Amino acid sequence: MIWHPYEQSQPCIKALAHAVSALLQRAIAQSGAARLAVSGGHSPIPLFTELSQSDLDWPKIHITLVDERFVAPNDPDSNENLVRRYLLVGRASQARFQGLVTHVGDIEASVDQANRDAAPATLAILGMGEDGHTASLFPNAPELAQALDPSQTRDYISITPPAAPHRRISSTLASLLRAQHRILFISGSQKLQVFEQAAKQSTPDHPVSFLLTRVDAPINVYWHP
Secondary structure, eight states: OEEEEOSSHHHHHHHHHHHHHHHHHHHHHHHSOEEEEEOOSSTTHHHHHHHTTSOSOGGGEEEEESEEESSOTTSTTOHHHHHHHHTSSGGGGGSEEOOSOOSTTOHHHHHHHHHHHOOOOSEEEEOOOTTSOBTTBOTTOTTHHHHHOTTOOOSEEEEOOSSSSSOEEEEOHHHHHHSSEEEEEEESHHHHHHHHHHTTSOBTTBTTHHHHTOSSSOOEEEEEO
């Protein structure tokens, strides 16, 4: 785990966007394409806005989602909707995008399609909730053990959050570990406390801990107050 603390939000966002751009640019130079998996929620909006103006070869970048609420793609709660509004604009509008809800009304069909379309990401950008979840790997979710199984062959799985609204389609831990690079982006004192606790040991009480404590799959963590 590599820790990148910042005292203010704007320098953090700019440094993070620069790091993301550099990783994508390197992948394009090496293999001719890059695959970026992003998370939703309100936290990444400033990053998406900054990143959308980056001078990258966007037609060679394939963007997908780390996780998604099982709602229609145009629903206000949809991560796809968020990405289309804040990331797939400006220069980044030329990127290719694949959402996760492909069969509205049938979550398992959408999960099956997501697994057929899946490929290891160049970079997965993750967030974290105050309950220690990342992606949609929620503590006490009935499917959590399957999702955290390091031998899991599926990239995506359906998740039923114990408290949060909407069923979810989530990346499995195994798929996140298969990504070439991982970044966790968090902010605020409350999440800092959760992060510090989760970084001590792997526990299903804080699913993000299974990424933070891996020595064979480094993760860069960016934080600002």
